[in-house]
Amino acid sequence: MIRCLRISTTMFAKKSIPGTILFKRYFDRCLSNIPELTKNRYPVNRGDYAILNDNHVQFFKNLLDNRIITDPDECESYNIDWIKNVRGYSTCVLKPKTTEEVSKILAFCNENRIAVCPQGGNTGLVGGSVPVFDEVILNTSLMRTIYNINGTSGVLICQAGCVLEDLDNALAEHGLMMPLDLGAKGLCHIGGNVATNAGGLRLLRYGNLHGSVLGVEAVKADGQIIDLLSALKKDNTGFHLKHLFIGSEGVLGIITKVAIQCPPKPLAINLAFLGLPSFKHVLKVLKQAKRDLGEILASCELIDQSTMRVSTENLKLRLPFPEEYPFYMLIESHGSNTVHDEEKLTVFLEEIMKNELILNGILAKAPSTIRKIWELRERLTEGFVLDGYVFKYDISLPIENFYSLVPVMQERLSGLKDVIRVSGYGHLGDGNIHFQVSCREFSQEILQKIEPFVYEYTSKLRGSISAEHGIGFRKPKYVHYSKSPESIVIMKQLKTLFDPKGILNPYKVLPP
Structure with missing residues (x-):
């Protein structure tokens, strides 16, 4: 039975916590459970790079006016990625403020064959922003002008x-x-x-x-x-x-x-949160949204039931309605005319209810309510880490096959007792699914069941093994599933041209 779609402006009255605070709390929790070193977990050999010595460190201190971290304990958080997948052991974090300082650092490192790991906010999900061994970390956190x-x-x-x-x-x-x-x-x-x-x-x-x-x-x-x-x-x-x-x-x-x-900030923002019975219904709603909402359609996200429980059980967030459903969709509109946008949304919602495509839904217009609903989606990675360990994959598939990998992998991993959940969510509108397997702790047995199968499956559907997270450390040996041999050769030639000594972010992106 289809429930009436509710309009909400008062739900979630509690003030939303700023994203910076949420992520700070989350990263602090990550450090309480430190993963083993990358070199011990994965088969990788250190390149022929210099070992940092006192003369190197003194050069950096003089150049940066002591904007350098060398204490191993203080360096720890810079060595670990935020999903606890990989860990290096660098004892030198550099914090330049200007392009000129970056230039002098790299010129010195290139001359002395010192490997460098560039690092921003360290929120990457493929091990690209932390050292694999003892590379110097060049952190951009003071370059904020x-x-x-x-x-x-x-x-x-x-x-x-x-x-x-x-x-x-x-x-x-x-x-x-x-x-x-x-x-x-x-x-x-x-x-x-x-x-x-x-x-x-x-x-x-x-x-x-x-x-x-x-x-x-x-x-x-x-x-x-x-x-x-x-x-x-x-x-x-x-x-x-x-x-x-x-x-x-x-x-x-x-x-x-x-x-x-940068585009103009929309004057009218609306968010529909929907509960659906099947992925077949999801595809029909997506098609209807593209047709009825047109130019105001800004986001279309999918979350399956198992993934949503990460938010409700691990993070203790609250759903807009008490019932659970197999699938959820978040559809956001951005426009410049409230009356115009609401008319479009009304037509869309009436149509999907008339055709019995949804089981429940809520339409939010108040900014505070919209922020609270988006937390259910935006904090998922944080919630998955609380399961224990998460194997996380970011792939693009044809829209009609967007969710197909999940049931296939559920069947493939069904006999492994340490698996907690196999689930999927992501950017339905552009075909980018985030597929993950949660388990109590890292397991080579589970890893070998997932890889390279997940990439072979993606390749057969002519998808991409990396939709938006990049290649990083975790995917170089699988690049051939998405790139032709000729493309890989050209990529390697560009690397040689730009960085002949290979000091920039070694062990990442390109196949060995």
Whole structure:
């Protein structure tokens, strides 16, 4: 039986906790359960790089005026990724403030063959932002200058270490917003977002960063500064070199500044939270949303029942309605005219109720209510870690096959007693599913059951083994499932051209 869709402006009256505080609490919990070293967990050999000595450290101290961490205990949090997947053992964290300092650091490291791990907010999910061994960590957290926000053109120019949520808040004063929104927005850096080509919740409406980023400034391994910081929407002069750095994960150079096109902040925002009986119904609702909502459709997210329990049981968050359903959808609209948008939403909701596509739903318009509902989705990664250990995969599949991997893997892993849940959620609107297997602790047996099967399955459907999280440390040997041999050769040639000594983020992105 279909329940009446409710309009809510008062639900979740309790004040929402800022994202920065939530992620700080979460990361502190991560450090209480430290994973084993990457070199012990995975088969990888240290490259032919220098061992850091006192002369190296003294150079960094003189250059950075002691903005350097060398105490092993203080370095610990910089060595661990936030889902406790990998851990390095670097004893040197550098915190430059300027592009010139980054340039001098890299020139010195290149000359002395010292491996460098670029690091932003360290919210990556594929082991790309922490050392594998003892690489020097170049952390951008002090590079937080906003140079300009142009309210007319909508162009933002800033340093790479600016936190995504801080940029969104600064843009709001000019009637603008960031074109991407991530669950980790309270900690992640825009430089890291660009370096990994982060997608997020708004990609359906605002596109990916290859379209939004107008220019970058980057530093090559030898210290050479590459100024590609165009603020023009159209600049058709030769090769678009900026695209080499977008999604390159720091293996070609370190991004230090970004120019990004920012859309106007919507004047009308609405969020529908729906309960559905099957994935077949989900696809029909998606098709209806695209047709009825058109230009105001901003986000379309899917969460299965097992995943939703991570939020309700592990994080103690509350659903908008008491009943549980096999699937949930979050559909958000962004527009400039409240009356116009509500008319579109009314037509859409009446249609899906008339056709019995949903079992329950709520329409939220109050900002506080919308924030609380989005917490159910945005804090999922935090909640999964509380299961114990999570094998997390970020893949793109054809829309009709979006959820197909989950039941296949549930059957494949059914006999393993340490598995807690096999589930999926993600960006239904662009075909990007986050598939994960929770277990009590890391298990080689479970890993071997999942990999490479998950990538073989994805490849057979002509999907992508990495939709938005990148390749990092965990996926280089599986790149061939998505890239042709010719493409991989060209990628390696570019690496050699930009970083002939291989000091930038070694062991990442490219197959060994």
